[in-house]
Amino acid sequence: MNFFEQQERARRNTGWLLFLFTVAVIGLGFGVYGATMAGLHVSRGHFPVSGFRYEFGTSRAPGYRSTHRPSPDAPARASVPRRAAPLGWWRPDIFIGCFSATLGVIGLASLGRTAGLRAGGIAVAEMMGARVVPPGTQEVRERRLRNVVEEMALAASVPVPQIFVLDEEGGINAFAAGHTPADAAIVVTRGTLEHLNREELQGVIGHEFSHILNGDMRMNVRIMGLLFGILVIAVIGRGLLRIMSFGRGGRGRGGGGFAAFLVAGALVTLIGYAGLFCARLIKAAVSRQREYLADAASVQFTRNADGIAGALKKIGGFVFGSQVKARRAEEASHFFFSDAVSYSLFSGLFATHPPLHERIRRVDPSFDGHYPQVRLLAADAVEDGASGAEAFEAAGFAPAGQGVARIATDPASVTRLVGNPNPDHTDYAAALLRELPDALREAMGSAFSASALIYAMLLSEDAAVRERQVATVRTGLGAEMERETWRLAAALGGTEARWRLPVAKLALPALRAMTPAQQEAFAGTVGALITADAQVSLFEFAISRTLVRHLAAGRVAPPRATVRTLGPVLDDCRTLLSCLARQGQPDEIGAQRAYAAGAARLQMPTRLGLLGSEACSLEATGAALDRLRTTVPRVREQILDACAHGVLADATVTLEEAELLRVVADALDCPLPPFLTPAA
């Protein structure tokens, strides 16, 4: 599954979704018009409703008007419309009125909902009333969940999502929400925490990460926003009916309009259910196939299919299944791992997920249709996943701390690896986590120490510069922060390049817990630390930019991808490739060669050659990266391919260079899994 193809397909599907939605809105517009016309006809007595024979403006027997004296030769007609012209069934003015009202209501509601969801996955989780799982949690099951999510995030090289639990839900279910991996949130139900073992948990989380990686998540949030407009009509109809049923008592016989309201209410409710029908159809059309894909991806990420197969089987055998009872479940039903709302009559057609037995059979062909009995796992049955790390070593990879290792990676395979971690990466991540020094691991449990950790990472080697940097921390944030920074700098001392990116990613959940004011202070301190050290490397610069960008992800909308070809961004590519070449190669000839390797992949015109060192400043590179992020996935694939050739083409590739490539990939929103070094 090519990551970039997936992203392109997700974008195309958005067009498909909008088309279906437009069709639904038009249909509903006609429906509302029909309802209004029917209501008007009823109120004119064309279709007398039993017990409600009446006419406008009079309570007397039908056929009489107070001011009307029938001429002797005019036959008395039981139902005389007041207007001279007959009502008919086509009235352009009423049609326009109804249509615009419908459009207005749906449009407003959808816009409102989409705006509310703009803050990203965390907003969705908070709106559903989910409880956050703090980074430093000590509760055994939650810690296990955290470990699984962190492993997966490190393996796939995405920022660690915020983790939430739905405490009131006993069913087994989970979902991931957000616009981009940076503002993603993973929500699991309490039932998932309690009933799944570690392998099955990994299967479910892998499935969710697949959604995060291939753009499903963003689509889901869009669906939620758009379809809310359609669902709101049903809500209004029901509200109308409720109001009418309250008011019926005192009305007496006064209301011709009253009956119109009643009929209108009933019909609007019907239309609302038609809207519900449309909404579920749309969701089903767009999101069902993805579930099979996500199941397959989950098998690809972990080492076995037993995890996700086991989870699905447990859902089948569990009395609550995967039901989620919260009010908001219907809106978010497509988000979930398995069907969250039980569909009574039309379940086959409108389920947002494929049938359970079909999903199981696709990942585990030996399934015999028999679901296991699900019992509550004892709390001490929780094991903490040492198996991943051992499998990693058994597969012949070097454990951490093997000194400067040589990377032997074919540059052409880099773009294939993006967004496609395999079980080796997951095991590597597990090993990495296990070997992370305790002090560092523990520091990631709270915002205070996590920010001190980042400051410590940015401290210079030069003692004088270091003093200046620490003074900045002291004046800006106080003596306690300075002390913590020193403490963690001591713990960090001597760790190699390989740790830096994982540490930055792992620290994110704690950093997100800061208030906007605290985050601004953090960004400011990071910037100050970088400028204090004139020798800061591209690596550190890119990491800190990444961090600040990921932190702001919830508040700042992601840049829209507008640039469809390489042409407009060739200059930025030149800047980026030049900078990478100069970073990686100490001498001019080597830099030229590296640049040429990368430029050749982009078929860069010869007039755009390697830039001089002065032109390769950090600011220029930063600006170039920002502009390159506005390209479509297809173009980004080419850019990343060129960078990979530039960095990896020569014979000696150090871990540092490889990590630099990963950091650049991250800055382009392309999650590149860790490079694995074969044991020498």
Added chain:
Amino acid sequence: MLLIPLVVILSLAVILVAIVVGIYNRLVTNRNRYQNAYAQIDVQLKRRYDLIPNLVETAKGYIAHERGTLEAVTQARTAAVGAAQTAAARPGDPGAMQALAGAEGALTGALGRLFAVMEAYPDLKANQTMMQLMEELTSTENRIAFSRQAFNDAVQAYNISRETFPAVLLAGMFGFTPASLLESTESAEERKAPKVSFSS
């Protein structure tokens, strides 16, 4: 003829419903936010309470005769654990927050007296375990202070959103009660709120 008033009433009804739903959502989100912010404090509080028995045990080896001081610490810790549990169940509840601040203050006071006593025992102060524990304790207290800023910010945001018009009309109906800040319990050391400025 009845169509126009009908349309007008319907539109007004829709707009009203939309406004109410928007207000409700915002209140729910803000409340959830401060509750989640409290969870971060709770984690660090638990860590602090876990450190204290070790501290007392290590100190007992050297100053066993100062029973009163050690006892006071242990008792204050138990009380604080209880207050923290209540607070975790009802974050933002004024009574719970006040009780927690009080219990934490008592614990800090008891610890302070213990440290004062320890001044007279340089062997104890130089003990490796003791030094490590004190270091971790300080670190934990710093973290609590930092997270408390975030919690209080979130509580304020919630209270503001609850008290502005028109939410103030609906908050009571929906059951959104005012939330209370968690007061500082530390000594003057912590009350020196770090200033955040980069104008220098």
